[in-house]
Amino acid sequence: MQRLLASVPRCSNAGRRAVVGTSGIRSVSSAATRTLDALEKLKKGSLYKEAGIIGGEEVTLSKTFEVLDPATLQPVAQVPDLGLPELDRAISAASTAFSSFSTTTTAFERAAMLNRWHALVMANQDELAALITLENGKPLAEAKGEVAYAASFMSWFAGEAPRAYGDVLVPSVAGHRAITIKQPVGVVGILTPWNFPAAMITRKTAAAVAAGCSVVIKPDAETPLTAIALAKLALEAGIPPGVINVVPTKSALAEVGRTLCEDVRLRKLSFTGSTAVGQLLMAQSASSLKKLSFELGGNAPFIVFEDVDIDAAVAAAVLCKFRGSGQTCVCANRMYVHASVYDEFVQKLTEVVKGFKLGSGFDAQTTHGPLIHARAIEKVERHVADAVAKGARVEVGGERASAEVGPHFYAPTIVSGATSEMAVAREETFGPLAAVFKFETEEEVVRQANESDVGLASYVFTKNIARVMRVAEKLEYGMVGVNTGIISDCAAPFGGVKFSGFGREGSKYGLDEYLTVKAVTIGGGGW
Ligand SMILES: NC(=O)c1ccc[n+]([C@@H]2O[C@H](COP(=O)([O-])OP(=O)(O)OC[C@H]3O[C@@H](n4cnc5c(N)ncnc54)[C@H](O)[C@@H]3O)[C@@H](O)[C@H]2O)c1
Numbered sequence: 001m002q003r004l005l006a007s008v009p010r011c012s013n014a015g016r017r018a019v020v021g022t023s024g025i026r027s028v029s030s031a032a033t034r035t036l037d038a039l040e041k042l043k044k045g046s047l048y049k050e051a052g053i054i055g056g057e058e059v060t061l062s063k064t065f066e067v068l069d070p071a072t073l074q075p076v077a078q079v080p081d082l083g084l085p086e087l088d089r090a091i092s093a094a095s096t097a098f099s100s101f102s103t104t105t106t107a108f109e110r111a112a113m114l115n116r117w118h119a120l121v122m123a124n125q126d127e128l129a130a131l132i133t134l135e136n137g138k139p140l141a142e143a144k145g146e147v148a149y150a151a152s153f154m155s156w157f158a159g160e161a162p163r164a165y166g167d168v169l170v171p172s173v174a175g176h177r178a179i180t181i182k183q184p185v186g187v188v189g190i191l192t193p194w195n196f197p198a199a200m201i202t203r204k205t206a207a208a209v210a211a212g213c214s215v216v217i218k219p220d221a222e223t224p225l226t227a228i229a230l231a232k233l234a235l236e237a238g239i240p241p242g243v244i245n246v247v248p249t250k251s252a253l254a255e256v257g258r259t260l261c262e263d264v265r266l267r268k269l270s271f272t273g274s275t276a277v278g279q280l281l282m283a284q285s286a287s288s289l290k291k292l293s294f295e296l297g298g299n300a301p302f303i304v305f306e307d308v309d310i311d312a313a314v315a316a317a318v319l320c321k322f323r324g325s326g327q328t329c330v331c332a333n334r335m336y337v338h339a340s341v342y343d344e345f346v347q348k349l350t351e352v353v354k355g356f357k358l359g360s361g362f363d364a365q366t367t368h369g370p371l372i373h374a375r376a377i378e379k380v381e382r383h384v385a386d387a388v389a390k391g392a393r394v395e396v397g398g399e400r401a402s403a404e405v406g407p408h409f410y411a412p413t414i415v416s417g418a419t420s421e422m423a424v425a426r427e428e429t430f431g432p433l434a435a436v437f438k439f440e441t442e443e444e445v446v447r448q449a450n451e452s453d454v455g456l457a458s459y460v461f462t463k464n465i466a467r468v469m470r471v472a473e474k475l476e477y478g479m480v481g482v483n484t485g486i487i488s489d490c491a492a493p494f495g496g497v498k499f500s501g502f503g504r505e506g507s508k509y510g511l512d513e514y515l516t517v518k519a520v521t522i523g524g525g526g527w
């Protein structure tokens with residue numbers, strides 16, 4: 001604690017309110033004190049751990065890496081920087097655990113474990129949310145929502161575990177009988193991003209546990225604390241040691257990533273993150289031919305036709321675009337609005353965004369937190385500058401937030417007059433920039449929406465049911481939200497097409513990612 005306190009940059013104007021830039025967005029600048037208070041409280045609890053988890057044991061190392069609060073850049077933890085020797089131990093522990101877990105537990109027992117894990121996570125919702133806010137920066141209320149979302153995958157897959165049905169087949173060979181059985185795929189490597197420190201882990205891990213697999217999780221180095229806490233609660237819930245292992249690493253990221261791909265003791269890899277890293281992991285997995293599920297980047301179109309309730313479309317756009325300060329893979333990236341309602345939509349959206357309050361996620365007044373790192377800010381800046389240079393108009397924001405708010409804040413921004421020549425049309429911003437495009441016809445907007453190499457989420461707003469079906473069928477995306485900006489649901493399959501990857505998470509399809517189908521053909525007759 002002393003070590004961390006000593007390196008904290010003290011906020012000279014703690015408690016004062018600031019008005020950000022020219023945008024009129026108000027924010028709060030007592031973040032450093034709030035982070036320290038939260039940290040102190042977390043350290044008194046049982047979930048804050050600076051350790052890897054291997055075979056059920058906490059693993060520490062003298063070599064550590066620093067975890068920062070992105071709102072203030074204060075160090076909030078020193079986590080062991082594990083490397084290949086510890087990864088090897090984790091894979092061994094997972095392999096040993098798999099032998100017994102996959103054969104000696106029934107699906108009902110695994111469901112009971114998942115339900116107990118769910119109960120413990122929800123009982124510790126506040127503490128887990130504080131960990132998420134500490135290392136990711138999202139507002140506490142949003143972090144609490146993420147904890148509930150993360151837990152929903154535990155109860156969902158508890159329900160799915162006993163439903164790993166096989167089939168009775170009708171063989172073409174006389175005298176044969178045949179069935180299929182589904183079996184756990186084996187040890188799974190799980191690589192997760194920083195934007196949902198809890199939910200991206202549980203969406204994969206709960207399905208794996210339901211199927212009877214064991215896992216080795218490599219959390220993002222920006223947000224390892226939540227992963228460690230979840231693994232501790234899994235042990236408390238009775239999930240056997242070695243079934244869930246967590247290997248935090250920073251300096252050995254490339255080697256650990258490569259080993260997770262190449263090691264044949266792992267039979268599956270599940271990754272959520274950027275397309276570029278997904279391509280690297282797929283190439284590295286060629287030699288081991290393991291099963292892969294990749295949920296990669298998006299560039300979501302958000303289409304508003306002229307026949308909608310504009311207030312409802314604006315409310316949905318706000319949630320869809322600015323959740324996590326624009327750092328979710330399903331955030332709207334290109335807003336296409338029909339020419340006849342364009343001005344009204346832009347004006348109403350701008351009014352709402354002007355009311356946002358940037359600041360520490362621990363401040364109850366904060367509506368939007370920081371971006372995760374400097375590269376994220378630079379990308380938003382590049383997209384805004386490019387759009388403005390090509391003729392877009394900044395309606396609100398358009399610049400970094402004032403330094404008083406914090407080093408990683410970008411003012412939530414709306415640009416109108418966006419066109420397909422702009423970088424924001426082709427690349428995912430992954431930040432708080434809403435680019436609004438104008439369109440005239442259904443045909444034109446569907447063509448523009450599909451002019452993307454990725455295909456994760458898409459959104460359509462219209463009251464015309466025939467148009468809903470036409471457009472939903474034509475959109476080259478894995479997910480289509482109709483008259484809603486929120487599509488994330490444990491019951492619905494989550495995943496993309498094209499360069500957004502493959503595989504589906506959550507839903508009745510999510511379990512299959514962790515199972516293999518075996519055909520059992522019985523000859524010999526006698527029946
Ligand atoms: N689909 C999502 O939920 C999601 C989440 C985070 C980031 N992204 C995408 O990534 C972009 C930028 O985010 P970023 O800067 O964190 O991206 P990044 O490509 O640097 O990292 C993404 C993830 O890949 C991991 N990673 C990086 N190199 C690796 C390697 N050699 N082996 C194994 N794992 C490796 C990182 O630890 C991180 O978890 C965004 O614009 C977005 O498109 C998507």
Ligand SMILES: O=CCCC(=O)O
Pocket residue numbers: 195196199327328329330488494
């Ligand atoms: O960012 C990736 C996941 C987003 C979600 O599950 O809502």
